[in-house]
Amino acid sequence: MPFAVHHTLAALGSPFSLPCQPTAVAAPQWLAFNPELAAQLRLPQAFWGTDTGVGLFSGNNLPDWTKPVAHAYAGHQFGHFVPQLGDGRALLLAELEDESGQLFDLQLKGAGQTPFSRRGDGRSPLGPVLREYLVSEAMHALGVPTTRALAAVLTGDWVQRETAEPGAILCRVAKSHIRIGSFQYLAAQGDTAQLTTFADYVIQRHYPGCANSANPYLALLEAVISAQAVLIAQWMSLGFIHGVMNTDNMSISGETIDYGPCAFMDSFNPAQVYSFIDRNGRYAWGNQPKMASWNLARFAETLLPLISDNTEQAVALATKALQQFNLINETEFRALIGKKLGISEATAADEPLIRDYLNLMVKNSADFTLAFRLLSQSVADINQGAATLFNDQTAWQQWAGRWQQRLAEQGLTSADLQSSMDAVNPALIPRNHQIAKAIEFATSDGDLTLFNRLHNALKTPFMLSEQDEELGHPPTPQQCISNTFCGT
Structure with a gap:
């Protein structure tokens, strides 16, 4: 073509x-x-x-x-x-x-x-x-x-x-x-005709199915809510922190956009913040669903005059749509973490097991990525793999026993479980200290060797070659990055 x-x-x-x-x-x-x-x-x-x-x-x-x-x-x-x-x-x-x-x-x-x-x-x-x-x-x-x-x-x-x-x-x-802020710009001008033109454009380009809905603009709101709820769950499941989740940095298409002071967590901490400008932790890892929901409420406000001429009815319809965010996000997060634990179809009954593992990771300051990646090695023997990350071995043994019982219910072989887990738990993420080192080399003397090496290795994050094994190592205390910055 x-x-x-x-x-x-x-x-x-x-x-x-x-x-x-x-x-x-x-x-x-x-x-x-x-x-x-x-x-x-x-x-x-x-x-x-x-x-x-x-x-x-x-x-x-x-x-x-x-x-x-x-x-x-x-x-x-x-x-x-x-x-x-x-x-x-x-x-x-x-x-x-x-x-x-x-x-x-x-x-x-x-x-x-x-x-x-x-x-x-x-x-x-x-x-x-x-x-x-x-x-x-x-x-x-x-x-x-x-x-x-x-x-x-x-x-x-x-x-x-x-x-x-x-x-x-x-x-x-x-x-x-196109961002939520794109709609806010037009709404602030109070020109409903221009807002309608733009909403129709976005529907045609990104969500054409909404055009056939009885209320296309409500359908657009629902579609964006769903896309963002799933996206945020994906971020959370990887330990990713966007760092600057302002409404002008949240896309209508449901893509991750505007990588500024972003980072993947090392030691798991739900309150983790890397962005130097986020001094109050507004966009900490654990706050991302709440802030996405808040942003989407601002998006809903821009669409109210299009959803209904009756303001009260428009607010009621938008509010009902927004209430779906938490359900979609939590369901998706549970499904993603379930798969990372080897549970093919996690249900509400699995939430205590999931929550307890996350709490165990927090209490032991376990590396987020390795706590899941090494777990496949613990399927056959709970004294191997992820066991090495937990100082509190009693708590690990107790949790791991419950976990193995849950896995046994699925009737899968250890090999099948390990394969499925390794397919969703990356061995390599863009580690903050490795990125910082690559930037330092490139900036100081134009050396792109580490940048190119990282770029090539990150193309296959679920398979880490032996020669690149150290790229997957967490930082030493001396290598830890406390703050990340945007480029403006």
Whole structure:
């Protein structure tokens, strides 16, 4: 099939987006390229690792099939509403159609100032680009809906943050970059006609089945609630902490978006926070379902005039839809953790077993990833595998005995159980200390060896080769990362 390009968001015009050209950079050069994703998008090979590709992904020489725009949105940032945010350092170049007909945004991040930059420089340091490249591609390999990394280039310019850092640009791909904040932006303007136009666009692009519903806008709300409830459960099951779950960072399509101060937990702690700017723990691991629900309530508020002309009825319908979030999220989380424990179809009766293992992990400061990965080695012998992670052996033995009894009810062999568990419990995640080390090497002397090694290993997170075994090790006390940062 031929290369197919669309500009459906740009075609909506103002106020949904504004045209904007990227700012030229001094001396762009390749950092990374994703040929598998390029093939999926049917991107012509003239852009694969070539000078022509550098021209595209740096923004220095855009082909005529691009039509760059900056998307407009608002958002609640740590609970405080800002009526205009928008793409302050990102530009949507085009929407590419894959072989299945699915549209994907092609967006440059760090491409310079836009109409929404406010006082920002529109640039990105190298570190956040490498972090997002690694973590977003790892999330994809782990089976979690996410934006993806297509390319990264070094700009040849310096970006001033606390110190001067090398600049870089990331080209990321998503089903779209539309957020809850996109709807908040329009709702704040009080223009119901524009809001309706945008809601119809989102339905057509992401949830076409809603158009046939008796109440399409209520159906849209329900669809987004369901997608986000499942997504958050997936994050939680992997020990992932987004770090900045503002409404402008929550996508309508149900993808993980805007990797800033994100991190995967090492030792399990439900109150764990890494983001330097999250001083009160608003977006801690254990708070993510509650905050997602809060964000979705803000989304529901924007749709009220579309759901019903009768405000009281609209509120009642939206409230009922929002009440489904916890049920969907908790059911999905139980199912995911159940599978990680080797329980093929976890029910409410399994919740005490699941809860008690999580509590055991917390009390023993067990590494989140290893506490599940090593559990398959404990299927045949509870003195092996995960047993080594728990100082309180009495509590472990008591729990493990109950767990083995539950597994026995399924009538599966130890080999089958171990295989199914290893297929859902990663041996490798993007460890904070390894990412920090890769960024340090790349920033200080341009050494991408560890970055490339991590990138390749994270493509198969459920199979860790012998030569990469240390990449899966938790940090030593000296290697622990306390804070992560965004790139703005």
